[in-house]
Amino acid sequence: MTLSVRNIGKSFGGFRALDDVSLEMPADGLLGIIGPNGAGKSTLFSVMSGFMAADAGGVSLHGRPLDRLGAAARARAGMVRTFQVPREFHHLTVRENLMAAAPGQTGENLLGVFLSPRRVRTEEAAIRVEAEATMDFLRLAPVADTPAGRLSGGQKKLLELGRALMAKPRLILLDEPFAGVNPVLIGQIMDRVATLNARGIGFLVIEHDLEALSRLVPRLVVMDRGRVLATGAPDVVLADPAVREAYLGGAVA
Amino acid sequence: MEAYLVAIAIIAAIYVLLTLGLTLQYGLTGLVNFGHVGFFAIGAYASALISMQGMPLVVSFVCAAAIAALAAYPIGLVALRLRDDYFAVVTLGFSETVRLAITSEKWLTNGVQGIPGVPKAFAGMGIGMAGAVATLAAIALACGVAALMLRRITRSPFGRVIEAIRDNEDALRALGKDPARFKIQVLALGSALAGVAGAFYAHYITYLSPDQFIPLVTFYVWMAMIMGGVGRVSGAVVGALLLMLFLEGTRFLRDVAPDLISAVDMASVRLGAVGLALVLFTLFRPQGLMGDYTRR
Structure with missing residues (x-):
């Protein structure tokens, strides 16, 4: 029972937004994606959820390829996304x-x-x-x-999550659930995500708030310039010099 | 005078039906249909031609609705893949194509010469007022049924989804629902209403020609909807009646000031009056008389 993303490529003109991106996670797991702006995180969600066509590679859920399905059909197959900017x-x-x-x-x-x-x-x-x-x-x-x-920005984020839940997904792609949300609400969203995950719903989470994300997910994927830079437990990944170079601009020695 | 009032009431009711169709399509779903008159024309010609083959009017009316709805289906399939603004242009093009087809296909429609002698509705009631009043009653009933139907839809899960489409289509797709499936149903049902309006028109006016189906009719319907209040069923009714008040009311300007306005100028004065009303509405009551869809 896995979500599997294989060798996804996506270019806009000459710009390679996604370059041979692969990742795999148990469909009921918790996986975080981090990376600097322009790393291709949201593009990856758009391709996975069928809002953009991939140039190469494919996505499958529970061994079932989703590549020929449109966005709505992918959601019905059990993989529901939310948007970075809430679309209530x-x-x-x-x-x-x-x-x-x-x-x-x-x-x-x-x-x-x-x-x-x-x-x-x-x-x-x-x-x-x-x-x-x-x-x-x-x-x-x-x-x-x-x-x-x-609603306030944070409430809209909660509503996005709520709507996704009402669609009865097996796996939710959360795009920056904590962006623009006050700290109290962040704690609340994290708590809810953890509860839902315990009930068997998988989450793939894009987030800039490293501190919050590291507490939520057991495993991180780091992306940079359209590629997967590193994968692993948050403390291990964040200690990786290449990750520090890319994500923190080498500022922290 | 009574005959005149009944005549105006019938035309007003035909606009009510048309406006209800557009309210479903634009007001509730957000489909920018600039080709409404095309479906009105299809309904009018379909009912006229079918009834002239000796079919009873009940049959020709049902056919008018069905054919107009069917005509919406292919345009829906093609056009719903387009963005809003392109969709508007395609529908406008569609209605003009319908008009050109009517003009050109003389074997069927008699071209620009038009079709005279379309059977009058309730002709059996004699030539007096009775027939016109019965027609008015019938079309008022049709408006009532259509309004109730729309109200039922707005309060149903279907209504919830089409309003969701108007607000954000991508969000709906992300939740596993295909906007196109709903839009095609909306386009077909709105066009069926326009088709029925066309049938009433054909069997009331009893003469059809292509120049009755110019895009101006579509924009009159838009004006009615905007004045009444976009997305409100009651707005469609009130707006269409108001439109008629402006269109017909300007007639009486000549009674007040016959020297000021020549008969030739009248058409322009009418348009000007409606245009001015529209400007005033957008300035002072942008939500329309009955309020718009941001009701809560």
């Missing part, structure tokens, strides 16, 4: 944002809306309960009926 449905309330993410709704078909109203109602009630539970879990309950566009 800003006119919908927090509750509606979460409910919209639930998979396989009869009421999302026009025929279902008009021909099976009772079934739609029953499903809605169940999804609503699930959304309430998710809001309680992420402490979003106080803003349940607030339009998502009015």
Whole structure:
């Protein structure tokens, strides 16, 4: 049961954003990705999640190749991503944002809306309960009926995570979950991610906050200029001179 | 006078139907459809031609809706891969193509000469007011059904998803839902409403020619939607009625000031009045009369 990324290459014009990137992790594991700006981390997420086509290489989940699937189909296959800049449905309330993410709704078909109203109602009630539970879990309950566009940056990050959870993924790709989030909320998000991971959901996390990330994940991948520089336990990787050179600009001797 | 009011009410109701279709497409889903009149034309010609083959109007109306919806399907498949602005251009091009096809395919549509003698709805009720009033009742009923249908949709999970599409399509894809699947349904249903509006138009006016289906009609519908309030079902109804008030109300300007405005100038004055109203609305009430979708 693994997520496997093999030899991904991606160029924009002459710029090699990703150069032969490979990584592997148990689908229910926790893996962090760090690297300086422009290292290709977010591009890697976009390629993995089907938002960008790879020039070379491939992605598979549980041995099933995902390369021919579009973004939506990859999410349905169990790998759901979040975005670095939150993309909430800003006119919908927090509750509606979460409910919209639930998979396989009869009421999302026009025929279902008009021909099976009772079934739609029953499903809605169940999804609503699930959304309430998710809001309680992420402490979003106080803003349940607030339009998502009015949330703070940190709350939007939590909502991104909540929506991803409502989609029933096996693995979540988190893109900078702590960026622009106040320290109290960071602790909260970390705590929730750890709890969810204990329940069997895998996480691949891009993050700049090294200190927070090192506490969260047992293993790190370091990227630089489109390549994987090092992989291993956080303290080992961060002690690597090449990593210090690339990531910290050699500033720390 | 009564006959005139009934006539205006019928045209207004036809605009209500058209505006409801666009409200579903743009107001709720964010699809910038600049070719609405194309589906209106398809519905009008389809119902006229089918009824002139001796089919009952019930059949021709259903066909008008179905054919307009089917016409939306291929354009949906092609155009929904495009970005918003390109989609707008493609739909505008589509409606002009429909008009040119009507102009050119004389064997079917009689070209620019048009089709006279389209069967009148409720012709059995004689030539007096009764037929027109019955037509008005029928189209008002159609508007009511369409409005209820839209309201039902806005409160359903389907409505939630299409509003999510309007807000952020990529986020929806990231959650495992294909925006294209929803957009095609929205495009087809909105076009079916335009098709029914076209059928009502055909069997009320009883004469069809391509110059009735110019892009201006599409933009009248846009104006109605903007004045009423984008994304509101009630806004579509109020906006269309308001549009009619402006279009028809300007007629009476000549009664007030006959020397000021010649008959020839009237068309320009009408357009100017609607344009001015639109400018005033965007300045002083950008959310439209009934409020817009940022309602909460």
